[in-house]
Amino acid sequence: MNKNRLEELRDTFYTELVDNTMPFWIDHATDREYGGFTTFLDRQGEILSPDKPMWVMGRITWLLSKLYNDLEQREEYLTLAGHGADFIKKYGFDDDGRMFFAVTRDGRPLRKRRYLFTETFGVIALAEYARASGDSESLELAKKLMNLIQDHYRRPGQLEAKIIPETLQTRGHSMAMIRINTLQILRAADPDGSYDGQIDQAIDDVFTYFVKADKKALLEMVGMNGEYLGETPEGRCINPGHVIETAWFIMEEGRLRNDMELVNKALPLLDWSLNVGWDEKYGGLFSFVDVEGRQPAQLEWDMKMWWPHNEAIYGTLLAYALSKQKRFEDWFERILDWSLQHFPDKQYGEWIGYLHRDGSMALDLKGNHFKGPFHLPRQQLYCHLLLKSMLTE
Amino acid sequence: MNKNRLEELRDTFYTELVDNTMPFWIDHATDREYGGFTTFLDRQGEILSPDKPMWVMGRITWLLSKLYNDLEQREEYLTLAGHGADFIKKYGFDDDGRMFFAVTRDGRPLRKRRYLFTETFGVIALAEYARASGDSESLELAKKLMNLIQDHYRRPGQLEAKIIPETLQTRGHSMAMIRINTLQILRAADPDGSYDGQIDQAIDDVFTYFVKADKKALLEMVGMNGEYLGETPEGRCINPGHVIETAWFIMEEGRLRNDMELVNKALPLLDWSLNVGWDEKYGGLFSFVDVEGRQPAQLEWDMKMWWPHNEAIYGTLLAYALSKQKRFEDWFERILDWSLQHFPDKQYGEWIGYLHRDGSMALDLKGNHFKGPFHLPRQQLYCHLLLKSMLTE
Numbered sequence: 001m002n003k004n005r006l007e008e009l010r011d012t013f014y015t016e017l018v019d020n021t022m023p024f025w026i027d028h029a030t031d032r033e034y035g036g037f038t039t040f041l042d043r044q045g046e047i048l049s050p051d052k053p054m055w056v057m058g059r060i061t062w063l064l065s066k067l068y069n070d071l072e073q074r075e076e077y078l079t080l081a082g083h084g085a086d087f088i089k090k091y092g093f094d095d096d097g098r099m100f101f102a103v104t105r106d107g108r109p110l111r112k113r114r115y116l117f118t119e120t121f122g123v124i125a126l127a128e129y130a131r132a133s134g135d136s137e138s139l140e141l142a143k144k145l146m147n148l149i150q151d152h153y154r155r156p157g158q159l160e161a162k163i164i165p166e167t168l169q170t171r172g173h174s175m176a177m178i179r180i181n182t183l184q185i186l187r188a189a190d191p192d193g194s195y196d197g198q199i200d201q202a203i204d205d206v207f208t209y210f211v212k213a214d215k216k217a218l219l220e221m222v223g224m225n226g227e228y229l230g231e232t233p234e235g236r237c238i239n240p241g242h243v244i245e246t247a248w249f250i251m252e253e254g255r256l257r258n259d260m261e262l263v264n265k266a267l268p269l270l271d272w273s274l275n276v277g278w279d280e281k282y283g284g285l286f287s288f289v290d291v292e293g294r295q296p297a298q299l300e301w302d303m304k305m306w307w308p309h310n311e312a313i314y315g316t317l318l319a320y321a322l323s324k325q326k327r328f329e330d331w332f333e334r335i336l337d338w339s340l341q342h343f344p345d346k347q348y349g350e351w352i353g354y355l356h357r358d359g360s361m362a363l364d365l366k367g368n369h370f371k372g373p374f375h376l377p378r379q380q381l382y383c384h385l386l387l388k389s390m391l392t393e
Numbered sequence: 394m395n396k397n398r399l400e401e402l403r404d405t406f407y408t409e410l411v412d413n414t415m416p417f418w419i420d421h422a423t424d425r426e427y428g429g430f431t432t433f434l435d436r437q438g439e440i441l442s443p444d445k446p447m448w449v450m451g452r453i454t455w456l457l458s459k460l461y462n463d464l465e466q467r468e469e470y471l472t473l474a475g476h477g478a479d480f481i482k483k484y485g486f487d488d489d490g491r492m493f494f495a496v497t498r499d500g501r502p503l504r505k506r507r508y509l510f511t512e513t514f515g516v517i518a519l520a521e522y523a524r525a526s527g528d529s530e531s532l533e534l535a536k537k538l539m540n541l542i543q544d545h546y547r548r549p550g551q552l553e554a555k556i557i558p559e560t561l562q563t564r565g566h567s568m569a570m571i572r573i574n575t576l577q578i579l580r581a582a583d584p585d586g587s588y589d590g591q592i593d594q595a596i597d598d599v600f601t602y603f604v605k606a607d608k609k610a611l612l613e614m615v616g617m618n619g620e621y622l623g624e625t626p627e628g629r630c631i632n633p634g635h636v637i638e639t640a641w642f643i644m645e646e647g648r649l650r651n652d653m654e655l656v657n658k659a660l661p662l663l664d665w666s667l668n669v670g671w672d673e674k675y676g677g678l679f680s681f682v683d684v685e686g687r688q689p690a691q692l693e694w695d696m697k698m699w700w701p702h703n704e705a706i707y708g709t710l711l712a713y714a715l716s717k718q719k720r721f722e723d724w725f726e727r728i729l730d731w732s733l734q735h736f737p738d739k740q741y742g743e744w745i746g747y748l749h750r751d752g753s754m755a756l757d758l759k760g761n762h763f764k765g766p767f768h769l770p771r772q773q774l775y776c777h778l779l780l781k782s783m784l785t786e
Contacts (some may be wrong), residue, residue: 005666025684042687042688043688048626048687048688048690049624049625049626049627049690050624050625077579087711102559104561108560109560110560110561133478146458167497167501167503169498169505221695231443232442232444233441233442234442293755295435295436295757295758296440297441297442297754297758297761299692299693299696299755299756300692302755303692354692356749356750356751357749357755358749358751359485362692363688363689363692363694364688365470365688365690368690370715384504
């Protein structure tokens, strides 16, 4: 990639982030009446649901804090991050220390889920906000939440109320992968803590249980000892976006530690995901693939969703920056090009989240319980920062 | 509809049912090793998952019994119905009298769900089988299950573990509608029982809580007293296929009782669903629609699924037969034509279940936890029987 291209990309990512993505959310989602953010929005930014998805509340709070910490110290970012952190602390927690999945606009609990994903987004929100504001209460709360997550992770099965444990105990990739990134963010906010060993453990879990080199795959669900559960669609499932995310979390760890061996361990995960996930017919990445090439069970298996594309844009750029392999540059340009042709909403800003296989729009909403200001602005921010550092190397 | 068309349709539905749909399932799904049926099949009829979805186990057992009772007394239907009933009795039940949602191929429990839909399919399986075989144990079990369902229905909220009850108590249309049909089938198997009052009650619930004539809609979710929860996508959700099913369940009740007033009460539900559910751009019925015309939240909202089309084919034919209104004949022909152009799998038999909005194939599987031999063969059987009776009128 030549210097002109690097500069052009660095500036485009910055402009898109600061002048398009962030204003959409700040203008439409900030709830000045009840606190926090209403992120369940339609294409124009009008409220589709006043309920507050707490995954997204954690993620926007993390994002605003991160922008303040690592992009530029705009007062607005810090103030709004505090606005999100306050809502989380006030309304996000159940009496048992766990978090709610969704609350009403005015903060009354609506749903709590078995899995601890909301809690991981609570950790990154409170940890990053603590780093931005110096608020020690937020840091303590983040550490306490992380302990709860780790504690649950070490005793698998206790949350799996729907599965009859004696019949089928399984391990899921999601909790292994999300812990890597959650611990990385907490470590940056808590220099006195010891996190490297926990991160090593989480990375080890990924390779020990879920990576099947003979199948060129990282599987979403395996037996308790990593057994291949290939009789069922669940056991054959590959989620390319998830694997790409895991790959770049691990690459970031290698980059931080100056450990190219770790980076090189992650690169095949990226290669496999792109090879099996890319749709040769229409372009774009599938949401789910069957490792044996059979029909995936998910109805949305062939939808082109915004988030795997964002993960792939940053993942391939990082792989290129660290490995200098030309194929990652090619993938980066290909995925970025396809994404910019299909996802951006030229009329109302931000990105469309859900496309049909052929790239036509399937849903025009901007937010729901899972979509909000996260994958897109994180990609734009991380690409911008990486390009900046590539240019000063 | 002239006599030729009635005869042609009567014969086509019969042939398709007996020579296409049923052989696909009987040949591929009958599990002669472990009992019951493996219905989670790919396009060719090969096993995609050996796990046994108990919704489908109940439905296929009902279907085989019903064919024996009302189409023709083939020994094969009765034997296979018994094969299904045995599996359900042996492996379908938890110690608390509730049923499992899925079990392994050899019958070990995999999942149990909060809602009692599996149980409703257990009732229709065991009741219809009792009617076919005279097996009183099956009838007693069906009656006991129905009592359990009614008991849970009268105490709403006790199963809603995911929702924090103090914040939002809601009523769902599904359990109101499915009870009408379940009670109708149980009544036919149990002439000594008293079911009319319970059926009246279930129909009343539909009109009292879910039908909103001012919005020309039957809503999927309302407040405990039928309040319109229009702030959220859940509260604005219309499921056209569901409403059409409810409409014809009620029409059947009117037909049985010779009560045209009841039939006429159901016809608007059908009209509304077709008007709002039909896709003017590509044809076919949407899976979910927002009553205020906003973006539905379900990722699969615009998929064209096999089941609403089957419900609409029979629903419009029944509406035409009972009301003689020309518009229902037109709808019937339009929906049948679109369906036959898009759903039948000319290569391997049976129907494709899930199409994209534009009618192209999205998933080619024949069975999963919800799809199996039910909506399609029921439509074919009911249309055939209705056409036969229209011809002898």
